[in-house]
Amino acid sequence: MISTVIRHESAMLLRSAQIWLIAALIAALFGYLFLTQVQAWLNVQTALALEDKAPGLTGFLAARFLAPLAMLFSIIAPLFAMRAFSNEYRLASFPLWQSSPISSTALVIGKYTGILLVLLLLVLIPVGMVFAMGLFVPIDLGTLASATLGLILSTAAFTATGLYFSSLTRHAMIAVLASLALLLLLWLIGSAASSAQRVGGALPLDALRGFSIGERVAGFFQGFIATGDIVFFSVMTALFLALTVVRLDALRDGGTE
Amino acid sequence: MVALNYTSSVPSDRDALRTATLSRICGRHPSRPRFMPESTSEILLDARGLGRGFGAQRRTPARSAAPANPATAQRGGIRDLTLTLRRGDVLGLLGLNGAGKSTTVRLLAGVLTPQTGSVTIKGHSLEDNPLDARAEIGYLPDTPPLYPDMRVEAYLLLAARLRRLRGRTAREAVERIIGRCSLDTVSRSRIATLSKGFRQRVGLAQALVHDPEVLLLDEPGNGLDPQQTEELRHIVSDAGQKHCVVFSTHLLHEARSVCNRIAVLHEGALLTERPAAGSELDELFARLARGEPGQDSGHKPDTGGARPS
Amino acid sequence: MSGGRRLTLLIVGIALLAGWLGLRFSTSFDLTANERHSLSSASLQAAAALDGPLDLIAVMRPERTQVDALTALVERFRIAKPDITLTFVNPDTDPARARSLGTTAGAELILRNATREQRLQNLSERTLVGAMRRLGRESDRDIVFITGHDERSPSLQTDDDWSDLAARLASSGLASREVSLVAEPHLAESIDVVVLAAPRRPYFPGEIASLMNYIRAGGNLLWLAETPSKSATGPGLEAPDRVFDPFYSTKGVGEGLGLGLSISYGIVAGFGGTIRADNAPGVGAVFTVLLRAAERRAAA
Numbered sequence: 001m002i003s004t005v006i007r008h009e010s011a012m013l014l015r016s017a018q019i020w021l022i023a024a025l026i027a028a029l030f031g032y033l034f035l036t037q038v039q040a041w042l043n044v045q046t047a048l049a050l051e052d053k054a055p056g057l058t059g060f061l062a063a064r065f066l067a068p069l070a071m072l073f074s075i076i077a078p079l080f081a082m083r084a085f086s087n088e089y090r091l092a093s094f095p096l097w098q099s100s101p102i103s104s105t106a107l108v109i110g111k112y113t114g115i116l117l118v119l120l121l122l123v124l125i126p127v128g129m130v131f132a133m134g135l136f137v138p139i140d141l142g143t144l145a146s147a148t149l150g151l152i153l154s155t156a157a158f159t160a161t162g163l164y165f166s167s168l169t170r171h172a173m174i175a176v177l178a179s180l181a182l183l184l185l186l187w188l189i190g191s192a193a194s195s196a197q198r199v200g201g202a203l204p205l206d207a208l209r210g211f212s213i214g215e216r217v218a219g220f221f222q223g224f225i226a227t228g229d230i231v232f233f234s235v236m237t238a239l240f241l242a243l244t245v246v247r248l249d250a251l252r253d254g255g256t257e
Numbered sequence: 258m259v260a261l262n263y264t265s266s267v268p269s270d271r272d273a274l275r276t277a278t279l280s281r282i283c284g285r286h287p288s289r290p291r292f293m294p295e296s297t298s299e300i301l302l303d304a305r306g307l308g309r310g311f312g313a314q315r316r317t318p319a320r321s322a323a324p325a326n327p328a329t330a331q332r333g334g335i336r337d338l339t340l341t342l343r344r345g346d347v348l349g350l351l352g353l354n355g356a357g358k359s360t361t362v363r364l365l366a367g368v369l370t371p372q373t374g375s376v377t378i379k380g381h382s383l384e385d386n387p388l389d390a391r392a393e394i395g396y397l398p399d400t401p402p403l404y405p406d407m408r409v410e411a412y413l414l415l416a417a418r419l420r421r422l423r424g425r426t427a428r429e430a431v432e433r434i435i436g437r438c439s440l441d442t443v444s445r446s447r448i449a450t451l452s453k454g455f456r457q458r459v460g461l462a463q464a465l466v467h468d469p470e471v472l473l474l475d476e477p478g479n480g481l482d483p484q485q486t487e488e489l490r491h492i493v494s495d496a497g498q499k500h501c502v503v504f505s506t507h508l509l510h511e512a513r514s515v516c517n518r519i520a521v522l523h524e525g526a527l528l529t530e531r532p533a534a535g536s537e538l539d540e541l542f543a544r545l546a547r548g549e550p551g552q553d554s555g556h557k558p559d560t561g562g563a564r565p566s
Numbered sequence: 567m568s569g570g571r572r573l574t575l576l577i578v579g580i581a582l583l584a585g586w587l588g589l590r591f592s593t594s595f596d597l598t599a600n601e602r603h604s605l606s607s608a609s610l611q612a613a614a615a616l617d618g619p620l621d622l623i624a625v626m627r628p629e630r631t632q633v634d635a636l637t638a639l640v641e642r643f644r645i646a647k648p649d650i651t652l653t654f655v656n657p658d659t660d661p662a663r664a665r666s667l668g669t670t671a672g673a674e675l676i677l678r679n680a681t682r683e684q685r686l687q688n689l690s691e692r693t694l695v696g697a698m699r700r701l702g703r704e705s706d707r708d709i710v711f712i713t714g715h716d717e718r719s720p721s722l723q724t725d726d727d728w729s730d731l732a733a734r735l736a737s738s739g740l741a742s743r744e745v746s747l748v749a750e751p752h753l754a755e756s757i758d759v760v761v762l763a764a765p766r767r768p769y770f771p772g773e774i775a776s777l778m779n780y781i782r783a784g785g786n787l788l789w790l791a792e793t794p795s796k797s798a799t800g801p802g803l804e805a806p807d808r809v810f811d812p813f814y815s816t817k818g819v820g821e822g823l824g825l826g827l828s829i830s831y832g833i834v835a836g837f838g839g840t841i842r843a844d845n846a847p848g849v850g851a852v853f854t855v856l857l858r859a860a861e862r863r864a865a866a
Contacts, residue, residue, distance in 0.1 A: 001418075001419070001421075004415065004418040004419060008415055012404075015406060053600060053601075053602045053691070054602075055598070055602065056599065056600070058599075059598060059602070091402075091403070091404065091405070092398070092400040092401075092402060093402040093403060093404055094402065095366075095368055095396065095398045095402045096402035096416065096419070096463065097419070098366075098367070098368040099366045099367060099368055099391055099394055099395075099396035100391060100416075100419040100420055101387075101388040101389065101390075101391040101392040101419075101420065101421055102388070102419060103387075103388060140598060140599040141599075142597030142598055142599055143597060143598050143599065145597060146597045210585065210586065210589050219594070222598075222602075222603065223596065223597050223598035223602065223603065224594050224595060224596045224597060224598070224603045225594065225595045225597060226592050226593070226594040226595075227588065227591075227592050227593050227594070228588045228589040228590075228591075228592025229592070230588075231584065231585065231587075231588025231589070231592075232585055232588060232589065235581050235584045235585045235588065236581075236585075238581070239577065239578065239581035242577045242581075243574060243577060243578075246570055246573055246574055246577065249570070250570045252368065252369060252370050253369075253370055253570070254309075254369060254370075
């Protein structure tokens with residue numbers, strides 16, 4: 001049953017012209033960023049080699065090319081997810097699911113996975129670009145794997161957020177704006193809190209540092225995996241998926257779209 | 258409150274037909290659980306004491322047949338509704354707009370949860386066992402739940418898979434329903450390109466693709482031309498013979514042409530529920546149309562559930 | 567719909583709890599090929615060997631990347647030694663404190679353990695470990711005088727030599743010894759200070775390399791230069807106030823980096839002393855080094 005939903009949702013996305021347009025633009029952006037960062041590496045390579053424990057090509061690309069992509073995907077993922085439920089409400093096709101023998105949980109998981117699979121194809125492009133360097137020079141697979149994990153986990157969390165907001169309203173535009181607002185807030189919390197805390201600033205901001213996406217995701221792109229960061233993104237994903245299920249059940253009780 | 262266990266005056270030749278179709282049904286869907294009918298007139302849908310106010314509200318803890326507050330049964334709300342359908346019944350749900358027809362159908366389909374009362378489909382409670390219950394339901398809302406940029410065949414295949422049909426069984430069911438609903442000419446077309454009549458037919462097809470025991474249609478005749486209405490009537494009565502149907506409309510003649518029993522809703526309450534034939538219905542309906550308070554003077558409530566032999 | 571609302575609150579609550587627990591009990595794995603993020607076991611041992619809490623005071627301007635880098639580095643040491651505290655003092659906003667800590671120029675990291683103290687200007691895993699090692703040794707300081715090039719010797723008793731100084735040092739718990747870089751080219755990082763006591767003959771390239779390695783590893787070098795005591799006047803200083811700047815050199819390209827005096831300055835300052843350069847008429851360049859004799863007691 002879930003696989004039916006997954007296939008349906010992925011097919012819906014891949015049929016959409018807007019999605020392909022966005023994907024094409026993103027791919028062009030990947031290419032540009034990749035080339036500029038490789039050029040930057042060539043300029044800096046010899047100086048870095050003198051340093052103690054300096055990053056190599058892979059480490060450099062992970063931090064300068066892949067890391068900013070996490071922020072990019074925090075915009076793309078809600079864009080991909082915004083139609084998931086909003087469209088159903090607008091087309092009045094939601095009763096098809098409500099009257100079928102499929103639970104809200106299965107529906108949410110199916111839609112989510114369908115969207116995430118398409119997004120992961122996009123994630124693979126920049127990772128593949130770095131991996132392809134391995135045909136010419138030795139690359140650090142450990143760092144690349146860690147950066148890939150960081151991209152996957154963060155994209156998964158952003159998709160769940162977008163899906164939840166989509167389930168709240170029939171207007172896709174409101175859904176995507178709300179997701180973007182929340183994610184932007186989480187990105188900003190980190191930079192404000194951390195610089196204040198370090199040099200004796202106001203204390204309460206320190207507690208908010210735990211919510212900072214920027215801090216939680218940075219480690220992956222430096223080549224080390226912290227279980228706390230993995231937990232953060234997993235919990236964020238699970239939270240929004242659970243909230244979506246609750247929202248769908250509430251619609252049965254007569255909530256409004 | 259008028260609580261009814263209706264008596265069904267089903268002609269006896271239907272029994273034979275029913276037995277024959279029952280055995281065909283057993284063989285047709287091997288993935289479905291086999292059932293053992295206790296009597297020849299199996300109860301397929303049993304709704305008791307259904308109540309629902311308007312808007313988002315919590316389900317009340319006491320799930321007895323105690324009536325909900327009458328004041329909450331506003332436009333579209335329901336109070337204390339009880340219906341029982343057996344195999345072969347085509348029940349027409351009649352009423353003015355706002356009487357609660359759509360709400361009733363949605364409650365029966367499991368799309369809405371009731372505040373009081375319960376619905377049981379083929380022995381599965383919608384509250385305790387929703388997935389198994391919904392597997393036996395085919396529901397067509399007043400706006401057919403279509404995806405404009407899907408092709409008809411793909412859409413019906415999706416619907417079939419959603420209703421627990423697998424692989425080849427699903428594809429065969431889709432072919433069958435395309436033939437049955439005369440969708441052959443448009444089966445490869447995108448739904449967005451179809452006319453209203455065809456869209457209604459696709460909506461009906463999605464409700465029937467898995468040959469459900471309980472078919473729930475919410476104003477299916479809206480906007481159909483006479484030929485399409487005739488086709489609809491044909492499909493509905495065909496389904497009614499093998500299973501059971503709830504057909505909501507606000508036109509008495511339309512209900513009469515298809516249904517063997519008619520229930521009249523007015524302001525959220527069930528006024529009467531009787532065989533389709535009979536002039537009392539015309540009288541009652543005319544009174545409602547004139548805006549007079551609804552009361553079925555000639556009908557006495559039946560106690561017990563015994564059927565006349 | 568308070569049932570749904572309660573459920574929502576419960577879900578959010580569980581999520582917050584799970585997140586907090588995850589961050590609290592987080593372990594890390596370093597996947598980089600050159601293990602950039604891990605400390606070598608020797609480093610961790612050096613940290614663990616310290617008794618009592620280690621207080622790190624970073625006197626520096628709060629430049630974001632440096633603050634983050636330092637914090638991350640200290641965090642890694644905390645695996646072996648949890649009781650490391652790190653505080654930052656901004657000399658711009660808190661100049662009084664910076665002065666009371668004795669920081670004169672630039673940025674500095676002060677390490678304090680029990681009653682001992684070390685100071686670092688260049689920060690890396692290696693220099694930090696060296697400083698920790700020096701802190702960790704409870705025994706006497708290890709002061710090494712380089713010999714072999716007509717330096718002032720701490721052991722010989724002639725008028726020209728510094729046996730008196732050595733005796734004074736020894737009485738303060740500062741044992742000194744002589745080392746020839748030709749015989750023992752490697753200078754251990756645990757040496758507290760290496761003294762070049764006015765060599766009158768130039769060093770070999772290999773010896774210079776040993777010295778540079780020792781300095782790069784965070785060691786302290788005290789390079790005492792003096793003018794010829796008799797006859798001809800020595801070269802004067804062109805710019806006495808600039809002579810301690812790093813890379814300032816009156817020599818041409820290829821004849822030294824011009825780091826020697828700036829290193830001296832830093833090291834002398836690290837010991838709480840001062841070094842001055844003057845032009846004395848009729849004598850030439852005079853460098854005055856003032857050191858405190860007693861071992862430093864950490865300020866309360």
